[in-house]
Amino acid sequence: MNKVILAGRLATDPEVRYTQTGKAVASFRLAVNKRFSRDQQNTADFFTIIAWQKLAEICGNNLVKGSQILVDGYLQVRNYDAQDGSKRYVTEVVANDIEFMGSRPANHADNNYAGTPSASGTSSQSTAPKNQPAASSPASSFGSELPPDEEIPF
Amino acid sequence: MNKVILAGRLATDPEVRYTQTGKAVASFRLAVNKRFSRDQQNTADFFTIIAWQKLAEICGNNLVKGSQILVDGYLQVRNYDAQDGSKRYVTEVVANDIEFMGSRPANHADNNYAGTPSASGTSSQSTAPKNQPAASSPASSFGSELPPDEEIPF
Amino acid sequence: MNKVILAGRLATDPEVRYTQTGKAVASFRLAVNKRFSRDQQNTADFFTIIAWQKLAEICGNNLVKGSQILVDGYLQVRNYDAQDGSKRYVTEVVANDIEFMGSRPANHADNNYAGTPSASGTSSQSTAPKNQPAASSPASSFGSELPPDEEIPF
Amino acid sequence: MNKVILAGRLATDPEVRYTQTGKAVASFRLAVNKRFSRDQQNTADFFTIIAWQKLAEICGNNLVKGSQILVDGYLQVRNYDAQDGSKRYVTEVVANDIEFMGSRPANHADNNYAGTPSASGTSSQSTAPKNQPAASSPASSFGSELPPDEEIPF
DNA sequence: TTTT
DNA sequence: TTTT
Numbered sequence: 332m333n334k335v336i337l338a339g340r341l342a343t344d345p346e347v348r349y350t351q352t353g354k355a356v357a358s359f360r361l362a363v364n365k366r367f368s369r370d371q372q373n374t375a376d377f378f379t380i381i382a383w384q385k386l387a388e389i390c391g392n393n394l395v396k397g398s399q400i401l402v403d404g405y406l407q408v409r410n411y412d413a414q415d416g417s418k419r420y421v422t423e424v425v426a427n428d429i430e431f432m433g434s435r436p437a438n439h440a441d442n443n444y445a446g447t448p449s450a451s452g453t454s455s456q457s458t459a460p461k462n463q464p465a466a467s468s469p470a471s472s473f474g475s476e477l478p479p480d481e482e483i484p485f
Numbered sequence: 486m487n488k489v490i491l492a493g494r495l496a497t498d499p500e501v502r503y504t505q506t507g508k509a510v511a512s513f514r515l516a517v518n519k520r521f522s523r524d525q526q527n528t529a530d531f532f533t534i535i536a537w538q539k540l541a542e543i544c545g546n547n548l549v550k551g552s553q554i555l556v557d558g559y560l561q562v563r564n565y566d567a568q569d570g571s572k573r574y575v576t577e578v579v580a581n582d583i584e585f586m587g588s589r590p591a592n593h594a595d596n597n598y599a600g601t602p603s604a605s606g607t608s609s610q611s612t613a614p615k616n617q618p619a620a621s622s623p624a625s626s627f628g629s630e631l632p633p634d635e636e637i638p639f
Numbered sequence: 640m641n642k643v644i645l646a647g648r649l650a651t652d653p654e655v656r657y658t659q660t661g662k663a664v665a666s667f668r669l670a671v672n673k674r675f676s677r678d679q680q681n682t683a684d685f686f687t688i689i690a691w692q693k694l695a696e697i698c699g700n701n702l703v704k705g706s707q708i709l710v711d712g713y714l715q716v717r718n719y720d721a722q723d724g725s726k727r728y729v730t731e732v733v734a735n736d737i738e739f740m741g742s743r744p745a746n747h748a749d750n751n752y753a754g755t756p757s758a759s760g761t762s763s764q765s766t767a768p769k770n771q772p773a774a775s776s777p778a779s780s781f782g783s784e785l786p787p788d789e790e791i792p793f
Numbered sequence: 794m795n796k797v798i799l800a801g802r803l804a805t806d807p808e809v810r811y812t813q814t815g816k817a818v819a820s821f822r823l824a825v826n827k828r829f830s831r832d833q834q835n836t837a838d839f840f841t842i843i844a845w846q847k848l849a850e851i852c853g854n855n856l857v858k859g860s861q862i863l864v865d866g867y868l869q870v871r872n873y874d875a876q877d878g879s880k881r882y883v884t885e886v887v888a889n890d891i892e893f894m895g896s897r898p899a900n901h902a903d904n905n906y907a908g909t910p911s912a913s914g915t916s917s918q919s920t921a922p923k924n925q926p927a928a929s930s931p932a933s934s935f936g937s938e939l940p941p942d943e944e945i946p947f
Numbered sequence: 948t949t950t951t
Numbered sequence: 952t953t954t955t
Contacts, residue, residue, distance in 0.1 A: 373951085
């Protein structure tokens, strides 16, 4: 069992990229308020969140810096080579599911993808409004897919 | 909300150290089997687990490499200065609670500490058996304490 | 391990009562939207949430029907005697922690209670505004207490 | 968000039934040790766990009374008509995922079902050993299915 | 490097 | 750097 649940606000806009095979990957930083800051200031911890495929696109189309969300995912260690040739490790949270919080009706998006995304990465939702975070289509959502083992393009 | 739940086996023996003020800190690596390894080998992810105070001592006295546990905790980013002067970040899981799994009666330990540990770090449980992971005293366990903001001594 | 995490909106105002020993208990119903309603209507499941002591009072002072919250708690079966003399069982969620969601700065309340509540149940926060859910005092919050085994007064 | 995580031991053997359309449903009672029993006895809470389809069959084939498991699921209220005509409600935990704990290599089973179960309910795994809880086939496990809204046959 |  |  490997489970992470985080509630917080986006500290960055989501960045959506596409792998060579056309799979969407979103990433952003999430600010999670610390529970007890010793100095009574409301500090936060910052984590990198990764979302794949349909969920990635929903993030790209519906979230902006400041959006309040609830992430359900798992911890993952990713290794990469630093410029100095050494191996470096980063721990990220891969989202299985994201709930949009806040005043408007909570959206709900699952990391599922029934259709076949075009390899170019043009998403059917790419014209969705972004700064007016309307409800995304509520995710038909049967079947979850294996996160690709291709390199994450960032 | 910042919650992590991991089930796995210790990949290292726990290492227990003491801060200047005598607070115990345990750390170890936890191997969490990946759910779907593409190559069908049973690979794992490895995470660093931190436990404080009474829970740290219970870990030191009851866990060894290979022990199967269930960790309930939270994600924390810790930053330190690399040898080359640059800032480096590590993400760790701070345990609030650890359950001991396996064949013998499940222990249960909470990150609580009623007494005052001697600053020398000599623990009242320091003579407890280690390789014969008997049940630790079942944690009277009222009250949880703030994790210290002193430097973790490793 | 016994953990429940629910996000939803209050379906009722919280009801706060006091045990004979003066411990506050709040209860309310939480509407949690179902993920996949077959008929595409946004139906919900309804669960009873119980909060004790300081957390109960924070609920009573800050939550109203419609409030959006995140509950971290555990499942509990409670049995009582039905009018016909038979034993009846109810499953409830006892909150350890509740986060207030929505547009204003997220509050954070822990089920902790440092002071000694007067047996009359008069809370220091009993005059706090209710329909203008301002931030409660952010829970100094060291130490969590055992939920009482006295009868819940409802 | 509606999440439940329970660790415990089966208090009953799993009972597997089949709906009219041939979907397998398993149910059993799980004993979850209470954290702090006031009387220091190690009492437990008992919850009903429901599993569907492939996961139901894996439960039926691999679990027995006493098996130690980790359940990841969600809370569900089910209503039925009592003999006296009144409406009665039960709260159950529907498993998305069950991990088998204990001494032997942890199994891992997902609530996924790629194939089409015969309406008769004869499972491809129905001859698997039961009292010698060997590892079930490790769940190819792409795609999770909607829990049926047919009546649970018990 | 950071959100409200 | 790694557990079964």
